[in-house]
Structure formats: C-alpha cells, structure tokens
Amino acid sequence: MPADDPGVPAGSTPGEGDLARLAARALELVRDGDIVGLGSGRAATAFLRALAERVGEGLRVRGVPTSEATAALACRLGVPLAGLDEAPLALTVDGADEVDPRLDLIKGYGGAMVRERIVAAASRRQVILVTVEKLIPVLGTRGRLPIEIVPFALPLCRRRLEALGCPPAVRQAAGRPVRSDNGNLLLDCAIRPLADPAALERELRAIPGVVDTGLFLGTAGIVFVADGRAVRILERQGRR
Amino acid sequence: MPADDPGVPAGSTPGEGDLARLAARALELVRDGDIVGLGSGRAATAFLRALAERVGEGLRVRGVPTSEATAALACRLGVPLAGLDEAPLALTVDGADEVDPRLDLIKGYGGAMVRERIVAAASRRQVILVTVEKLIPVLGTRGRLPIEIVPFALPLCRRRLEALGCPPAVRQAAGRPVRSDNGNLLLDCAIRPLADPAALERELRAIPGVVDTGLFLGTAGIVFVADGRAVRILERQGRR
Secondary structure: OOOOOOOOOOOOOOOHHHHHHHHHHHHOOOOOOOEEEEOOOHHHHHHHHHHHHHHHOOOOOEEEEOOHHHHHHHHHHOOOEOOHHHOOEOEEEEOOOEEOOOOOEEOOOOOOHHHHHHHHHOEOOEEEEEEHHHEOOOOOOOOEEEEEEOHHHHHHHHHHHHHOOOOEEEOEEOOEEOEOOOOOEEEEEEOOOOOOHHHHHHHHHOOOOEEEEOEEOOOEEEEEEEEOOEEEEEEOOOOO | OOOOOOOOOOOOOOOHHHHHHHHHHHHOOOOOOOEEEEOOOHHHHHHHHHHHHHHHOOOOOEEEEOOHHHHHHHHHHOOOEOOHHHOOEOEEEEOOOEEOOOOOEEOOOOOOHHHHHHHHHOEOOEEEEEEHHHEOOOOOOOOEEEEEEOHHHHHHHHHHHHHOOOOEEEOEEOOEEOEOOOOOEEEEEEOOOOOOHHHHHHHHHOOOOEEEEOEEOOOEEEEEEEEOOEEEEEEOOOOO
16 A cells, blocks of 8 residues: 555544534534634544634634643644633533433543533533434433542542442553543543432532532533434523 | 740740640540541641640551641651541541531631541541631621632633622732642632521532532531630531
C-alpha cells in the first residue's frame, strides 16, 4: 500500500458519517456572534471540527471549552475562546453516554462531566449529540456511573458507595489514577438500571467529598440522534 | 525589656485559658487505642497540643488530620497519624465559627471545612469546642458563610450566589486568591441571619462547581462551650 494511501477512505470509520451528520445539524442552531459551549468527547469534537470550518469561512463565534483537551483542539483549529464570565452562552454542544426517554443523561465516561455541567449551566440550551446506541430505556443500562471526588475523600467515598450498592473503581490510565482537569479523582461506579435516578443523585451528592456525578437530570434541551442515515430530534417538553 | 522576656506571660493571651479548659474536657472522651479526627483552627490546635502531652505520657492514639497545617503540627508534636481508610474514627474534635441552639454550625472561616466534614463523616461523633461568643441565636448572625468551589466555576458561582442574595468575595492572602488544601477556591458569602439554613444548603449545593459549604447541619454530637471559668456541655438529642 503506498504511503499516501490512508487505507481507510475518509468517512468510513464506523460512526464517522453519523458524527458528521450530527455536527451539521447542531451547526444550524449556531448564529453569528454566538458564544458556544464546547463539549468533550467524540461527538463534541466532530462538532468543533465542523464549527472550525465555518469559522474559516467567516462565522464569528467564540467557544468556552469544557476540558483542556477541547481547549487545545479549538486553539489548533482556529476557533477563538471565550471565558465563562461572558455568559449566558447561547448553547453548549456536547455528547452523552446514555440518554433515556425523558432526555435525562449519564455523562462522564470521558471524565469531563464537572466542567461540562458548569458550562451547560451557563448556557441557554444544552444540545446533545448521540448515535442511536446511546438511547437506552432506563438510565444505568450500560452499568456504569462516573463520579468525581476530592482525592482526600477516597476511603470514605468508597465505603459509602459500596453501602449504596454502587461499588466504585478508581479510574486508571497507564497504571496510575487519572486526575480530572480539576485535579480530582474519577470513580466509575458499577450500577444496575436505576429505578429512581433523582434519589440516587441526592444520595451521591450527600457523600462528603463528592464534587459531582455523571447524572444529568433535566439539563438537556434537545438531543440529536444519528440513526442510520437520518438524524432524529428529541426535544424536552417545557422549559427547565 | 530584656530579649528573654516574652512580654506576655504564658496563658494570658485572651481565650487561651478557655481553650485549655475546652481541650482538657474533650480529652476525657478519648480512650487508649482510639483513632481521633484532628480539626483545624485555634480550638482544635489547643486540643492537639493537650493530646500530644498525653501521648508523651504513654496514651496510644493516632490522629487523622483535617488540614496540611494540622498534619504538620501533629508530626512536630509527636502524635502519630492514621489514614481515613482506618475508619470509623472514635471521634473528631474541631472548632466552629457559629453554633445555634440546635447545634447546627457554620464552619470554614479557617478554610478547612471540606476535609473537616469528610473526617467528621468518618467518625462516630463530632465534638465541637467553642468559646461562648460563638453561640448565636440564628445561623448567619456573624454575616459570613464560606464555600469551596472548583476554580473553573468561579464566574457561574458568582452569578448564582449574587442571585441568591449571598454575594461572594474570593478569599485572598497576600493579594492572591487562597487555594484550599484541595486546590480549590474559597468564597466568603455575605449572608444575613438564615430563616432556613437547610433550604440555603440545598440551593448552594445545586450550583455546579460548589464542592461544599460551611453549613454543618445535624453533624455535631456534642458541643463544649467555654463560658467564663466554666465549660458548658450541649448535647444533641437523639442520634444523627
């Protein structure tokens, strides 16, 4: 195979076409002059690349990144950054790991959920991009709930989470505990499908040292779902 | 005045006798073999010094410190340290900035409240030492509520706190923002006496990026109050 042959034609990576369609759909919500929250992860990155193209064509937007990785990519792609002090942001575009029929979410497999929630909370609308396999009937279906904790609290959090039936594993990379962009630890809690996500959220937040959880209840305003060649639109009824 | 004259005789600093009396009273709760949570601040330091004397006389205890400053002092005084993984601790001895008639507290003027809550939560009993001026009729009387936040969230927290009527000031030292032992920012919120501290706590904890607040509701098991030459004992009715 010649060196200049990429082997895999552009667009054929599984899901890449889906992500491009989602990104294009989200772009339609962006207006000239907007400040846009930039999520983290694959879907958010696809949106950022599409946004950068439009910026190259003259669209005037600035982005508030939800992770150091997203900030670095935005810089590289030439999307100007703005601060969280310039809120309210028009919208935040982000991905999710689970979406239930009420548009409640589990996020955090990528570890950026604390800043993702902060930026979304400073935005008029949280726009979520997912491929169809992220739609689940009940939150917890994929068996994993990330939470971020103050490192000092690890032994207490471990005991409390085990007592709640959500045994945690400290997220590791290259054999060492991962630190979030905020300097904290990420725990991946083993969970079953949740009968009452709001009750679990209250219990988790009541544990001293828990900074935040991956449960995003009532935050998503609109969800775009790539399903085959189509993009489905799920919209929350009523304002949050 | 000769160089070796300290000027102020030992024990005459205002409140030092009070603190020594409180420390002695708290010591009576400590048993040989206990693991003890070590608070931060003046009253907790008086207790640590008294505990260290007893350790020098043969008492076998170990301490779990709630701040880097307390850890350093414990080491210097020869009190062995233990980890939070050795819970449950028998008791935690700490101070407070306000104590109301229900034994609800405001803490955090010293900036260690996040670890103080974590260690207290791992303890069978939270023992609070205060001088009488910390007894107030209603939480908020002294006008200040510390909270700890993820630094990234500052602009959002500022707006939300102002909207709640608790305008925050970023705590500074030597002209720079103070970082807590957890690497976070400390905000001192201006408050009025609180009609419903539990409601405010819920509202504060619902702000994305808030790690914890100085409101300690329902945590204190017993409060020793230095009042003139006497030490009053206030005990919570029922178990928490």
